[in-house]
Amino acid sequence: MFKKIFFKKTETKHIKALDILLSELLINELPNYKKTLDISTFDGIGIGPKINGIAISRRFDSKVFKESNFEKLQSFDLEGISIWNRNLKKYVTIKLGFHLSSLSIIYTNHPNLLRNELDLNKVKKSKLIKTQIE
Numbered sequence: 001m002f003k004k005i006f007f008k009k010t011e012t013k014h015i016k017a018l019d020i021l022l023s024e025l026l027i028n029e030l031p032n033y034k035k036t037l038d039i040s041t042f043d044g045i046g047i048g049p050k051i052n053g054i055a056i057s058r059r060f061d062s063k064v065f066k067e068s069n070f071e072k073l074q075s076f077d078l079e080g081i082s083i084w085n086r087n088l089k090k091y092v093t094i095k096l097g098f099h100l101s102s103l104s105i106i107y108t109n110h111p112n113l114l115r116n117e118l119d120l121n122k123v124k125k126s127k128l129i130k131t132q133i134e
Helices: 002-006 012-025 031-039 062-068 111-117
Strands: 040-048 053-060 076-085 090-099 102-107 118-132
Touching: 012 031, 012 040, 012 053, 012 102, 012 118, 031 040, 031 102, 053 062, 053 111, 090 118, 111 118
Parallel strands: none
Antiparallel strands: 040 053, 053 102, 076 090, 076 118, 090 102
């Protein structure tokens, strides 16, 4: 019963902050990522059993999107980002999904516990592995 009182659910503001942090961390590897954040609006997150993680939705103004004229807006999965796990007391690697060069999914088995288990302020990159999605 006491555990429910102290349970902190993952919220939109935490994922939004992580999104911005990742865009700054990956500015050299994914320059379009920061650009898509600048021309889009964070719409919200979705958490559910069929998602297998936390889905992130963004809203693009069609006029601004067309004017930006990115040469390549890509869809891919990215591995090589690590976040501090408070319970394990070590960094754990997470897998991220990108669509239109912006973060669209954080793959995790326990999306509601993401905030409790991981310190979203302690993020680092190692060898990045990018898998294109057709």
